[in-house]
Amino acid sequence: MASQAKLNVLMCGTGEYTTGWTGSGASKSDKKIGVVGLTLFDLRRLGKVDHLSMVGVNGGKFPAIREHLAQNIGNVYKDMDLSFDAFPEEGKVDPDAYKAAIDKLSPGDAVIIFTPDSTHYPIAIYAIRKGIHVLVTKPATQLLSHHNELIDAARENNVVCFVEHHKRFDPVYSDAKARASTLGEFNFFNAWMSQPKSQLETFRAWAGRDSDISYYLSSHHIDICCWILQDIAVPTRVVASAATGIATSEPYNCVPQTEDTITLLVDWQSIKSPKHKGTGVYTASWTAPLKAGIHSAQHWYYMGEKGDITVDQAHRGYDVTVDDTGKTWYNPFYMKYSPSESGHFDGQRGYGYISIEKFIDAARSVNSGASKPAEYDTHGLPTIANTVLTTAILNAGRISLDEKRPVGIAKDGDRWILQ
Numbered sequence: 001m002a003s004q005a006k007l008n009v010l011m012c013g014t015g016e017y018t019t020g021w022t023g024s025g026a027s028k029s030d031k032k033i034g035v036v037g038l039t040l041f042d043l044r045r046l047g048k049v050d051h052l053s054m055v056g057v058n059g060g061k062f063p064a065i066r067e068h069l070a071q072n073i074g075n076v077y078k079d080m081d082l083s084f085d086a087f088p089e090e091g092k093v094d095p096d097a098y099k100a101a102i103d104k105l106s107p108g109d110a111v112i113i114f115t116p117d118s119t120h121y122p123i124a125i126y127a128i129r130k131g132i133h134v135l136v137t138k139p140a141t142q143l144l145s146h147h148n149e150l151i152d153a154a155r156e157n158n159v160v161c162f163v164e165h166h167k168r169f170d171p172v173y174s175d176a177k178a179r180a181s182t183l184g185e186f187n188f189f190n191a192w193m194s195q196p197k198s199q200l201e202t203f204r205a206w207a208g209r210d211s212d213i214s215y216y217l218s219s220h221h222i223d224i225c226c227w228i229l230q231d232i233a234v235p236t237r238v239v240a241s242a243a244t245g246i247a248t249s250e251p252y253n254c255v256p257q258t259e260d261t262i263t264l265l266v267d268w269q270s271i272k273s274p275k276h277k278g279t280g281v282y283t284a285s286w287t288a289p290l291k292a293g294i295h296s297a298q299h300w301y302y303m304g305e306k307g308d309i310t311v312d313q314a315h316r317g318y319d320v321t322v323d324d325t326g327k328t329w330y331n332p333f334y335m336k337y338s339p340s341e342s343g344h345f346d347g348q349r350g351y352g353y354i355s356i357e358k359f360i361d362a363a364r365s366v367n368s369g370a371s372k373p374a375e376y377d378t379h380g381l382p383t384i385a386n387t388v389l390t391t392a393i394l395n396a397g398r399i400s401l402d403e404k405r406p407v408g409i410a411k412d413g414d415r416w417i418l419q
Contacts, residue, residue: 006047007050007360007364009053009360010105011037012112013055013114014061015056015314016034018036019033019068032216035352039352039378040112043357046284048357051228052085056097057095059097060093078344085104088100102123102126102132104193108363110359112135113135116211117211118211120139124141129153129177130163134161136384140384142395143395144395151385155374160373161373163382164355165220166314167224168224168380168381170313170334170351171333180309181231186276186305187303187304188278189278189282189302190300191224191280192283193217193218193298194297197297200252203216212259214264217284218394221282222280222390222393222394226389226393228302233267233276234269234271238266238267239265240265240398247287255393261283261284264281266279266281293327294315294329312329389409396418
């Protein structure tokens with residue numbers, strides 16, 4: 001096997017998912033010490049990652065972030081090297097700092113993007129054109145046209161570009177996908193995902209301005225549905241509806257165009273049978289109750305020609321009740337934060353970790369010549385090419401809300417377009 005060098009990685013975005021630190025301090029969600037940074041620090045300990053850097057907009061946040069990481073990672077797990085270069089410098093505010101950070105990289109290095117939805121495309125395309133491998137959080141882009149451009153750019157520059165749809169690596173979801181393939185033609189899919197109203201405080205800077213709850217949350221289950229149906233059916237039409245009034249009122253006071261709950265109704269057409277059509281209903285909300293005991297309520301139902309599947313990812317038979325806070329349902333299948341018996345980080349089997357490690361492994365494999373980027377499109381992994389219909393549905397939903405009309409999805413040659 002070809003020797004695989006360690007990978008240098010730039011983390012774009014310094015917020016909750018990367019560090020566990022938000023604009024108002026340490027996160028109060030289930031990601032109190034983040035996912036991306038913690039995973040990369042551990043992958044460096046395990047010899048897969050080498051030099052790390054991190055870029056945000058405001059360099060003034062880094063002293064607090066470093067202290068937060070030292071206290072909650074360095075003081076909790078053994079042998080964690082938390083060093084990283086920071087962009088922009090302390091005291092500077094620069095929305096384009098990602099360019100300077102990417103310019104410091106070399107072809108074959110990697111970028112992991114966890115920034116507001118509207119910034120995914122410019123950061124990803126800038127990195128790809130410099131020969132950098134990219135992992136971008138969902139939604140990959142807000143516009144289908146941008147998603148198509150990333151597909152083309154990744155192929156032209158011979159780099160890996162994955163979308164961080166980590167739920168594909170949840171053992172329940174992946175097993176359900178396999179079972180769905182035995183149920184014949186698709187008939188109906190219904191998905192619900194919500195987070196508590198406190199998220200409106202975390203995301204106040206961009207909620208309703210740069211993105212919406214459908215892009216942010218429904219992207220998870222829409223991708224799962226597209227993944228299940230990738231050889232069974234294709235989407236043809238989207239109609240969207242939204243509930244409003246909570247996010248724009250006290251105490252959240254989000255911008256007037258902020259929706260509370262968005263539902264997308266999607267028509268699906270069987271690939272093999274003209275008479276078989278299906279319906280998908282995808283709902284997401286960030287105005288759920290504050291003390292529901294779970295951070296993300298999430299469940300879905302799939303009905304095929306020969307059977308159905310019901311998945312509740314929020315309640316997995318594991319709950320803890322505490323006098324002060326009441327009952328809480330935990331999901332260690334996602335990220336396990338408790339240390340191992342030796343005192344090291346012990347979450348390598350969590351699907352939040354696996355999603356990032358799969359990308360790191362792919363990039364290192366391509367760099368060594370052991371594989372080619374196009375090969376991953378055939379593996380069922382969330383590559384930029386394999387996730388295009390998720391963006392098509394989300395983009396169509398946004399247009400449907402804004403223009404109050406159904407939006408068609410069609411294929412023009414080998415490219416998906418909206419009508």
